[in-house]
Amino acid sequence: MLTVALRTLRTRWAGFTGSFVALCLGVALLTVTGLALASSATAPERRPERFAAAPVVVKSQDTLRVPTPIGDRTARLAHPRPLPAATVTALRKLGPVVEDRSFPVRGGPAGLVGHPWSTAAFAPYDLTAGRAPRTADEVALTGDPSRLGRRLRTDRGTVRVVGTLTPRGFENAVDPLRGFENAVFFTDTRAARLAPAVHQLVVTADPAAVRRTVGGSARVLTGDARRLADADPGRDSEALTAMNALFGTAGGVTAFVSVFVVASTFAFAVAQRRREFALLRTTGATPGQIRRTVLAEALTVGALASAAGCALGSHLAPRLAARVADEGLAPAWFTIGDHTWPYHAAFWTGLLVALAGATAASWRAGRTAPTAALREDSGRITPGRLLCGTALLLTAAVTLVLTLTGDPGDLLHRKTYISRPMLLITAAALLAPLVLRPLTRLLTCLPTTVGMLVRANTATGVRRTAARAAPVLVTVALAGSLLGTTATLNRAKAAEAGDRTTAAFVLTPPPGTGFDDATLRRLRAVPGTDISPTSSTAVHVLEDGVALVRSEGRAATPAALAATTRLPLTAGRVSDLDDDSIIVNGEWRRHRVGERVRVWLGDGTPRTLRIAAVLTTGTGDNGVYVTPRNAPGAAIDRIDVALRDGADPAAVATALDRAAGPGRVLTREAWLRATHPETNRTTRLGLLLVLGIALLYTGISVANTMVMGTSDRARDLAVLRLAGATRWQVLRLAGAEALTVVAAGALLGLAVAAVNLAGLTGALALLSVRPALAFPWQALGTTATACALLAVASAVVPTALALRRRPATLAGLRE
Template identity: 40%
Template structure:
């Protein structure tokens, strides 16, 4: 059987070219994504930046530790605690570092630090001198506004947590790990009394001995650990996780689409070779031998394609990482891994995908009987087998069950790619399995316009497609995958963005919102001036966190909004399922149902700075609440507001308020917008990693299905050569035959597009039902231009491939 399989591959290499390419690309992509995953997890942390020149750094323990039934559980603190005030006195010569919000008016994001801390990076003076007076500053080149800057001698406004103060620029420094405004040490201590770090130039052992056993809540950092306080640390960790998530999703889709393409190709090949298998049965081949031959073909194809893909995949790691880094979805310092494990995993995975894809085709080939196949007409006797019905119904039922469970149990996750993608893949698989049932009804939809074509082309095309429903479904499968997944994934993402925007905008009653520029918060001086404006109600919200101990074992960090409960209801509607927002005070909380608490419960929590408190639950939020919980400002500590809602009182002039808002926000690195303008901008600032991951998946789909579409069209066109020769004998001209081929390709593409539309409609309906429960009345968003372009591309590709194959196959023999 192996010899026969090799002979078959040599004589029918065109039929298996698409499967070979899909397996090669699939295995290569699995190896590449595995290598990207190994690179993101195996790359050492970035070298220290802020304290690169200091051999030892003492920082506060930025973790909260809670002892539960199974021992201590820890989590990072939302708001840092400073070092003990007397700790610096133990280390003469130490640099006392303070890091606090400070940004030039109109300048890029930056922080404030004492001048003595400049040596820790180090950052050196390039112009002027170091600041000495209380109204003098030095700025790093990265803290100055592009084009305008802040030259030595300029008087500039600096926005800190307290507000705007004018300073004289006396020096300019080299760029550091982030934009920095340097103050004199005394001025920095006034602006931020909290000590964030001590930088030392002495042996670490001596430092630890001086701290003692308890260490006063401090940690001693040396070597690579000095990178822990770096400003990019959190962003680097997010980027590392994003890259790993993208690699995992892309690898999973690569395996799925490769299996889909291989199974479709082998099923199509088996359908074309029924008489060949019947001849083998006639000369004595058993069903098992026929199945073994198909498996042997798949094995031979898979071993070569998977081996080449596993070897070639790692070569693409560096370009892929560069692209992810450029899109902000991977750390800039990631180094490609030289591990061979991804390739060793990719090879058997590729072989397994091929064997699984060919399994159904092998079973079908084994069922062919000599007498049945030899007397079989061109018209298929049965479009669906019982096994196909069962598998299709099972895939459809599983997908619908998954969507129902999401809608009932966790509707907010419906727009999450990790939740939606498995259901979409199951729906596409179900549509592919059940497609033969829909071929004849869908063909009748197109029959009327087709039959209006000149001559008998339309009648022949529709009759041909109806006569071979199973082959038509196989040929349309790549279109179904391409258009269906593109519409479902893009539409689901767009609908999810619309739902999130609706949840954020619907409760807002304010006429204007004051928002900080990127990288800033609203300073206290600005908030006071806003609250003093006549004719308006102003409410602010500051993000904070509370920690709860779940099951007395796991510490959970929960986001909360710190607000003034007397001011907020005038500007924002707070949807409650129980309780009263008016009862919120410094000793209570309004929580989401996800907290698993009831009205009146006494809840043990740890606040953002790690301090312990007991809060009473006075309200339970509805599922459509944009916030997870509300507390009073007493629990915000050093966190500044990130939004101010401005509601006009009756009779107040909007134009006067707009002018006042422009005046008040000037220089504070903040701006005021109308509610309508703010709402229209929502949904466009989603996480880049999610978009990159979605685009990566779509790129995989397009690459694979392009191969599959061309391959199946070539196979189908070559198989129909006798029909075209018969048409030539009946007097059909070459142009008429090409028109027949093109019309058939367009009809098959149209069938695939209709099936894709039905699949996407079911998927989007499931997303919509879930999101309506939390966001209220909502429309389904679909990027029609993109989906139409994908469908048109499939049609053009099918027409060109079929016409080209017909021209090549029907060339008259020379001589």
């Protein structure tokens, strides 16, 4: 059987090219994914940056620890408390203490972060030009020495650059002069006025003595643990997690589409070779021998393609690692390590995919009867295909109903809306022959000769039509489902924000800052307005005694909040909110008005609060509400302004602009446009990668099946030429048939996407969100157009090459 398989591959190499390329690319991507995951798992911990030369760093407690029966549960605090003054005083008795402060500075180079000058020695920074700042209006900057002597206008006042610095040990950074941050150093006195609170400091003393002194009031960091005092210490692990999710999703989609393409290609190849198998049966071949022949072909193609894919992946992995690091999807230091298991996993997965894709085709080939050589293929759907398609369709329907009735919010999660459509897509592809015949007849209902021939060809060759339409169905359905889901969710979140916001104006401070008391007094003095200052905060609750759940929230005064915001409540009233209560949403385990819940506030303070009102679950943006007293340390980052009767909006806008200082004053409509929800960068790149993989495989499958189908119809083309059809008419027929198949596949894919989005809108309705269905028509049109162009080219070019021969020769007749 292996000899027969090798000879078949040699004579029918064009038919197996698509499977080879699809498997090769799939294994290459799986190799890259495996190498990236293995390298991220063994990635080194990031070393300290700002405090690389500091002996001991004392950092205020920024972690909440809650004991549970299965161990302590931890979470990051939203508002860590400053270091107690008594602790700082006690540490000064042990040795020199340098207080650290960090605050954003707007103006000058982008992303400036302010620090006191005395902390520059701990990075350590080298003064490359100029001198240290001595007065309140002098600063030292990291970066280009040419800035020396310039004056900068910032939100912290106008300052003069008297020195420039370069950090040691960052020669390989993106900007070696700047290093890991864009820092501006003020005098210690000026920095203390700009940021009075102290959350961390450096102590030159014995670490053991420092630990005894601080006790449990702060964290003592030494060695590599000093990185926890840097800005955003978890950014590397978060980037690696996002990268792993991106590559994991890509690997899953690759495996799914690879099986789909290989199975479709082998099924089409077996259907084309039906008469060949029937003749083998006539000469004495058993069904088992036929099956083993097909599986041997798949094994050979799979082994060669998997080996080539591993080699290709080993070359692509380092380049991809450099690219994702440059794009900020991975830490700048991320590289591919020396690992072997990803190659084994990718190779054997590719081989398994090839065998899995050919198994169903081999059983169909083994059932070929000897008399099949004497009759045409009926093209009816096989019982096994009908059974599998029906089972998958019922599974998709039942799981959707169960999710809608049990946990509709699960449909809004990224893992769910990426994986769930694949079940329905597979079912639709398996059952496509049931609807392709009437659908193609509808698409070719024009009373023309070409339309009649296309209608006859697609109706009689249903199996061939299904094989060509399947990859188009997969791509259009994925594009419609994934992009449509994200667009629908964004539109639903925007509708929620619009329904909640009733204020005429919304004020926001510069990023990273908040409104101070003086600004609030000026804003309250603006006539004809009611203002509602709110702060971002968070609370934690222990559910089921073991799960510490964080809920984002806002701190607001109840009366002002009710005047500027319309909260989507299911029970209770906003006016019932007070310092002893909280407003929760329907996702909380306990969410009945009047119940008391134990929570931990943003600074870790435990409180037992009464539930004053309950919000709808919504899309997940309906957080909790507390009073400002229950959000200690939270800065005011938004002010809603409502107009009183008779107030002039233009005059109020002018007065607010004067009183807000550096803050932005936006109308309600402008604020809604500025904060319109957008898909985050990692998710967007992940979706584009998934769709790119699907489109690539679609191109491979469409081109392969079109070429195979054209070569198999050489005699049909010859008969048309002998019957009087011109060369141009035959080419038009081939192109029209390809367009009809693509249109049928696109319509089926659109139907699948519509069903998926209908389930999403049902979930949104159950979550009390106004559904706003959004179809990505532009992306769908682009995808369908690309498939159509590729299909027409793959059908017309082989047909034109075949028509170069004489019709009699093409038909196998003597001239």
